[in-house]
Amino acid sequence: MNKKLVKTAAYDVTKVRADFPILAREVHGKPLVYLDSAASAQKPRQVIEAISRAYSHEYANVHRGAYYLSETATTAYEAAREKVRRFINAARLKEVVFTKGATEAINLVAATWGRSFIKAGDEIVLTAVEHHSNIVPWQLLRDATGCVLRIAPVAVNGSIDIQEFAKVIGPKTKLVAVAHVSNVLGTVLPVREIAELAHAAGAKLLLDGCQGIVHEYVDVQDLGCDFYVFSGHKLYGPTGIGILWAREALLEAMPPYQGGGDMIDSVTFAKTTWAPPPAKFEAGTPPIVQAIGLGAAIDYLNTLDRAAVAAHESALLRYAMTSLAQVPGVRLIGTAPGKAAVQSFVMEGAHPHDLATVLDRSGVCVRAGHHCAQPLMEILGVNATTRASFALYNTMGEVDALIAALRKAQEVLL
Amino acid sequence: MIAAPLTDDLRTLYQEVILDHGKHPRNLRIVEHHTCKAQGNNPMCGDRVTVTARVSPDGVLEDVAFEGKGCAISIASASMMSEALAGQKVAVAHQLFTAVHDLCVGKIDADQAKATVAADLGDSIDKLASLSGVRQFPVRVKCATLPWHALISCLDGKPQTTTEK
Known part of the structure; x- marks a missing residue:
């Protein structure tokens, strides 16, 4: 621990x-003996009630705030973002992007940052313990760009040896994408050491925090990562909500993921300009109540x-x-x-x-x-x-x- | 904690014949000089079974075998399938596939299954009907039918199949 x-x-x-x-x-x-919380955790009454309350009393679309209810919903949605920010100690609120889950968050990074900054021959380092959601998006990126995936080995007992890990990182490494905690083995990866290796090679570090956020104290600034993703439903919150945290400069440099409402600054048929992050990555009506539910889950955890x-x-x-x-x-x-x-x-x-x-x-x-x-x-x-x-x-x-x-x-x- | 008595549906699912074939599968090998081969995948659990068969020019399944890793249900099903089909016509394989499928989803019982096949297949149906315990366990139906899907793909000349069709 x-x-x-x-x-x-x-x-x-x-x-x-x-x-x-x-x-x-x-x-x-x-x-009931529920021993499958790593797949999805059960929900406390406080989360269930927050969701029910949001739909019963405070529901409208967000960011359309010409009337009271919409303003209320927007306030609750943005308050949830602030709860997440504090929970992971992100430096800025705009670094917290709501997604529909951790899978979408990784796909978002692969499709935007990856397509913009990864070129043929560049290397992405994963470990042998990764969940498919931290493998397949990078394979899609590999197929699109011609980059190379390299896999750091796992020891027999499930440990990730940092010396072995170092051998896989090289001058061509542009991204290291690893689990914070393995969903199969429970191994807590040596993420600070990995961050040092990645940054020494000039690479960025993405942490898949689906299990890490549940079992570890997460301070994204202290961990030294560049991207941290997790899902709400494993953290006692609802499904359909996830978090992408990334450093502000990265989010600024990344193109939008999906186009649509809410992510624009202005639209004409000749040219559209994007809203600044996080709105740039939140096209369409977001999972409003799911975000509020995640906020309630964090509130609940903070009472413990x-x-x-x-x-x-x-x-x-x-x-x-x-x-x-x-x-x-x-x-x-x-x-x-x-x-x-x-x-x-x-x-x-x-x-x-x-x-x-x-x-x-x-x-x-x-x-x-x-x-x-x-x-x-x-x-x-x-x-x-x-x-x-x-x-x-x-x-x-x-x-x-x-x-x-x-x-x-x-x-x-x- | 006091162990509660085992529920009957578990006993039905894991009856002796299933456990026997699951632990000591028959025809766990590759058919020599096979004329067809297909792999069946269950993406939900990662189980895989590869069925090989040698079909004579006049449409007789001279030999059927399988390789793979899987749960007791899928291995027992594959093992019993390989025994039931040796020496049978390809058309019989299709009949038995339908019978096993309908038995497993609870659409028919063993007597009704027998009515759909030739009289000499009665013993095979009795054995295969032991798979019908899965009807009380909906998520396990695919385990029982996986080798049969692979077999049909094999006979149809398709190299791969999945339970997620």
Whole structure:
């Protein structure tokens, strides 16, 4: 866990759970044990109510403010941007761009900054642990420009060795695009060291923060990255909203992503001029209420002691790793030191999909498959893994439920 | 935590014959001198199965085999498929594909499936009907039908197929 998050003793997980209405339901007659928050987190009542309130009382289109309701909606939408800015400690509000998700944010960077500044022969460095959303946009860019993708290796335990990483960066490197935290392995990448290497080579650094923003304290200025992207729904907010943060000078230099309303300064059939960032990248009616919902999720997180949350998740992970390792035939995938609360594993003789099906009948939700990281699966020599991911509302008892369900699965499948 | 009794639909899904074929698949190989080959992908889970077959000039499936990695359901389905089809006409493969598909989605039961095929395929239908446990698990239907999709692509001379059609 992050050094800034000093361990504290008291964390009332029962009280936190009471904020998440869905956790009270049953699945197949069993209490819901939700261990798939790395795919999408559940939502606290505070977020659900903020969304409901926005639609019930404050809804109109934004930035058309000739009337009160529109002004109210615009204020709420822009207030959400400020909440995000503070949450990631961005220097300027205009550096925070709302997108429909992290995938769109990466595609935006590839399509605008990439098409403008990447040329044939230039190199983009990724790591072997990347999610498809941080691979495929760069492959599209490669196909369009003739640039070269280079892949930094991952060690057997899931670590990214900075010495190995350095070998992949060279004078032709123009961009380094890596996960902050691996969605499969939970590895926290050495992003500050990577930032130094990238910048020494004259390259920009993009961090895919989908998992990082959830499990780490993110200060974009301190991390030394140039782009940071994440999605709202993994951070206890709604789907359909994501964030692209980029340094102001980069956003200024990038052409628009999509054309349409709201992103222009003036339009004539002869010539159109763009609005300044972030509006330049927010063509069309934005996901207004989703942004407000994300703001509410951040407000919610700010009511919690984040150091205590981190300590709680860390304890859950340690307990899960120890407990899983004691189940016969289970092999942990991803054991890097200091990793986040995401644990993949395989069980001898049982395919992850069969495991997930049996676990589901015990009310235990886990992810089974390639986790949108097929290249990593190939490197790890597995077709698929089962992944349990832990969030601020999970309990030690739920780890026990996972283990009990796994033993039951062995009865069915082995 | 006290382990609750296993639900019946899990027992139905993972019955002995499925687990047997899943753990000890028959015809897990490449058909020698195969006349057709196709790969089936399930992009949702990354499972892949490659079906090879040798079809005689008069349209008989002399040998059917498969290679691949997958869950117990998809491997058992491929294994039982390879056994059921050896020595059968290509037309029978299409009939059995339809029968297995309809069994898995819950459209028909084993007796109704038998009515759609020749009398000598009754035993094969009984075995293949063990796959119909997936009807209680909608997301797993594709696991059961993946090898069959690959087989049909193979017979149609298409090298690739996907469950996302």
